[in-house]
Amino acid sequence: MQAEKIKKVGVVLRPSSPELKQNYFELEKIFNKYGIETTIESISGAMIGIMGMEFDNLCQSCDVLVTLGGDGTLISAVRRSFKHDVPVFGIYAGNLGFLADINMGELEAFVKSLVKGEYRVDERAILEATFQENENEVTIYAFNDIVLTRPSVSNMIHIETLVDSKAFNTYYGDGVIVSTPTGSTAYNLSAGGPVLFPLTNVFALTPICPHSLTQRPVVLPGKFSIEMKTPQDRALVIIDGQDKHELEAGESIHIQLARKTVKLIHREEFNYFDVLKEKLNWGD
Structure with missing residues (x-):
């Protein structure tokens, strides 16, 4: 997937979390700043009072799916979007996850790298x-x-x-x-x-x-x-x-x-072993 083709991202928020409304608007502002259109999924949109797009239609129309919440939100989005073969990356709103490894404070730097093609796509089994x-x-x-x-x-x-x-x-x-x-x-x-x-x-x-x-x-x-x-x-x-x-x-x-894999987007410097050490307190 070429970076220049990332023109539109679809966003899924953690359910029952209307407090993420401000985070979504901040996220939208950052993506728009770098020329990337943002559309929210309809259930997530209804939760924060804005119009969204039905999930399957969103997956068909976006280049990347972005989740805001935690690993559970990302896992649900991966399962629901699998047939559409759309890459996913997760932003965590809370503690660092095994899958969602970017926080809101790091998002702009990541999007800047994303549009330059400076990112990884990991293919994972499902x-x-x-x-x-x-x-x-x-x-x-x-x-x-x-x-x-x-x-x-x-x-x-x-x-x-x-x-x-x-x-x-x-x-x-x-x-x-x-x-x-x-x-x-x-x-x-x-x-x-x-x-x-x-x-x-x-x-x-x-x-x-x-x-x-x-x-x-x-x-x-x-x-x-x-x-x-x-x-x-x-x-x-x-x-x-x-x-x-x-x-x-x-x-x-x-x-x-499955014959197909799940495509997860990460920062170039993402290191699985660093996440293991932090999450499992290895080496302390």
């Missing part, structure tokens, strides 16, 4: 999952993780897992996290899973509170596909902690890395 729901095949995307867990806290769950159609493991416990490299520092990390470098083409399976201590996290190459099913139990499928679906006993979910 999970694609298919399953049956109400006799229809549903396809969903997850930027961080897909979690299969028990619908009731009173019972453990059996999850049979196949890798490329071959029996792999049966997990027995509270569930399993299927994580992208980007999501490896989220729920996966809390459950004892590995930290994966975000630009690698792999994914991780991490059991949640397994009944057997021999059940350990596994990292699989991105070319593999997995099938997970619960012969005896209903299962709750949670996508990026934002959406939920239910699987009935005996139903399956098929998960793999």
Whole structure:
């Protein structure tokens, strides 16, 4: 993507945050100063009292999608915009995130670099999952993780897992996290899973509170596909902690890395290891 083609950005604000109104106008002023048109997404616009554009139309008409909020806002925007193949970058309104790494005080310097072509585009893996729901095949995307867990806290769950159609493991416990490299520092990390470098083409399976201590996290190459099913139990499928679906006993979910990647825009000097050290207090 050539920098001179960035003529229009679409903006998505963190939901239920009308206090971001002034930030949006400041953002708009900065982009306009450098000849870039700014349009807000319709739900975000309604939240702060201005007219916006419906999300899919916004993605089709803008060159870059900008989120203002935190990592959750960016993850939601990535999932919703994935089919449009539009690059995304995040501005954080609060604490530094793993994904949203620019604050409002740094925005003008970044936009100045952006129009000069001085930025990076990181291509990151995203999970694609298919399953049956109400006799229809549903396809969903997850930027961080897909979690299969028990619908009731009173019972453990059996999850049979196949890798490329071959029996792999049966997990027995509270569930399993299927994580992208980007999501490896989220729920996966809390459950004892590995930290994966975000630009690698792999994914991780991490059991949640397994009944057997021999059940350990596994990292699989991105070319593999997995099938997970619960012969005896209903299962709750949670996508990026934002959406939920239910699987009935005996139903399956098929998960793999999508063929396309997510394009995240960062500053040239962005260093993932610096973010890890700051967020996880490594080296203190």
